[in-house]
Amino acid sequence: MRSNSSDRAQTPEALWKEEDLIGNERVRAMVLILRTSGCWWSKRKGCLMCGYNSASDSSIGLSDLLAQLKVAIGRYEDERFVKIYTSGSFLDRNEVPLEARNAVMNAFPSAKRILFESRPEFVTEEELSTLPNDRVQVALGLESSSNEILKKCIQKGFSVEDYERAASLLREKDVPVRTYLLLKPPFLTEKQAMQDTIRSIEFAAPYSESISINPLNVQKDTMVEKLWRRGDYRPPWLFSLFEVLKAGKNLTGKRVFSSPSGAGSLRGVHNCEKCDANFIEAVKRHSFSQDLKEFDDLDCECRGRWQTDLLLQGVMRTSVDVERYLADELLFD
Ligand code: SF4
Ligand SMILES: [Zn+2]
Secondary structure (H helix, E strand, C coil): CCCHHHHHHCCCCEEEEEEEEECCEEEEEEEEECCCCCCHHHHHCCCCCCCHHHHCCCCCCHHHHHHHHHHHHHHCCCCCEEEEECCCCCCCCCCCCHHHHHHHHHHCCCCCEEEEECCHHHCCHHHHCCCCCCCEEEEEEEECCCHHHHHHHHCCCCCHHHHHHHHHHHHHCCCCEEEEEEECCCCCCHHHHHHHHHHHHHHHHHHCCEEEEEECCCCCCCHHHHHHHCCCCCCCCHHHHHHHHHHHHHHCCCEEECCCCCCCCCCCCCCCCCCHHHHHHHHHHHHHHCCHHHHCCCCCCCHHHHHHHHHHHHHHCCCCCHHHHHCCCCCCC
16 A cells, blocks of 8 residues: 555646646646645745645656646646646756656647646756747746846746746747736835836737736745734735736737736735635636726725725835734734
């Protein structure tokens, strides 16, 4: 009988089905989160908001990855889009050995597109030469187009220029790029965060087929969680996400969308209990329709609180959760 840790190593961290777009075509997608030995950067310093290393296991090797892939193949129902996430870099051979990478590429014959995520340092001529470039899409987590924010607010461990090099190489090879941007890293006011993401959309658009806005979700055992617990950080408002998505649409012809995790909870992007569900539904609809009308007629009395937040943070020159400091009491989840 296998031990529990061996079972865990040979089982994907998560697997689910959803929908996505290939060009303008709405298709069924399978999302596979592989459990790996982890992101090399998270072992060194790590991004301030990243709690992914808790899902990793340094002992995981080729045989475990192949076993996880077998589980995924068993659940595959000819989805045309397959998305592979590793909580790290699919192109890092120390994390995903070449044999496992090749096995993934051969595992889903009906997939017209296979998306995976990688840090830019692994996007090289050599690695790209191992891939079926006509089927793959690479997701790059740029987060922000400001080197200062990458360094001081995220501790990303790469620069905007590293992203530019990787994205240009992918464009040269006709490999579509999906760029992830982080809405509201720590130490920025709500307004600064919106402005930074809007600037970043404008910057990333020429390199990207699509841009995914990830509002920060407070993950366990991270620096951001410490800030959040003591009231020095609040995840972004859904009002802010709306503004960013609207600006994105007006700035670029590219698909700019968001599939926020933890939305509607205290740890994720949220407004208030009364309006969260309707706002989140609108964000989901907009992901596919790209129609800004999805946001029309949506309002709530908490808009005033959002506006006060923007105003007070600006006047007080602080990124702390001003509302929380002013509140009488607050419950944590
Ligand atoms: S690069 Fe990605 S996986 Fe690695 S520490 Fe940063 S957010 Fe986490
Ligand atoms: Zn509300």
